[in-house]
Amino acid sequence: MNYDDRRASPRYPLRAFAELGSSDREWAAHVLDISYYGARIALLDEYNLCAGDPIRLRLEIPEMQVPEGMLPYLHLEGTLVHQQEHMLGIQYEPASELDAELLKQILANLNK
Template sequence: MTDNNNVDRRNQPRFPMRAYAQLAYSSKQWEVHILDMSMTGARIALLGEHLFRAGDHIKLFIDSEEIGLHDAEKKNLNLHGQIVHVRDHILGIEQQPTTEKDKELLVLLLAHTDE
């Protein structure tokens, strides 16, 4: 019998990252710190009080200059997805780019963090 809580569901490599971003849920936004990210997920730290639960649908906004991509054509990376786990102030999210341009910027971002 397999314990699903211990199964690592990641199918993409995660890259360590230190960047600020905005997490949007409903009509509210929170400042968050991105701890690591892949093409399909991220681990973020939310420093304030929150009531997030697994399954909540969110949006994540990252300024490309914040992460050192000063020459990127698109300045803001927009992702949408849902929270898959909550451990105190650390949230695990499953996300995907909102547009094809966002996907291109995410690929650039992940390549940049691997340098």
């Protein structure tokens, strides 16, 4: 069974800017696809992360997808699951109830 077969929820293509952080550093990132529990991102700068490292991801929500009255950022906390050169697979959970609602709305919009 490969990694794609183990996903608990579908992934949707999404092009968005993000900031990936560890305990001591932050990197500019590009989100390539997203699901409720994980995402695939690209880092163009050198990084010093390994599978299993805890991470934070702050995703900039494209303006047209921001629900009225919500901030244009989604905060996620999780773990680096796998990496291949500059491509990283991360597993996460929303950082708050508000982030969980925003993530659900974003995925619903991507599923249309």
